[in-house]
Amino acid sequence: MINDNDVIETLAELETFxxxxxNGGLGLANAAGVALATNNTDGRPFLAVLDDNQKLLLGRWVSADVYENGKDMVRYGTKKLH
Incomplete structure (x- = not known):
């Protein structure tokens, strides 16, 4: 589910993702939410895209900076441009 080469390094990359x-740009069916989490094995942080049953649809590794500073963006969404 998670590609080791796909790491979200900056808050701008997080916002784009x-x-x-x-916007449905990734073609994920039933995407119901996102969450920041850590891997149980090694503690590495990642962003999880979850379905309505809270099953992992897609995961992307994130840098420590994105994990610490992107929590509000994940929690409240991105700011829409007018």
Whole structure:
């Protein structure tokens, strides 16, 4: 589910990824939410895209900076441009 080469390194990359999910640009069926989490094995942080049954649809590794500073963006969504 998670590609080791696909790491979200910056908040700008996080925003772009979240907008793609919000707009259906990734073609994920039943995407109901996103969450920041850590891997149980090694503690590595990642962004999880979850379906309405809270099953993982897609995961992307995130940098420590994105994990710490992107929580509000994940929690409240991206700011829409007018």
């Amino acid at each position: 979240l907008r793609a999910i919000e």
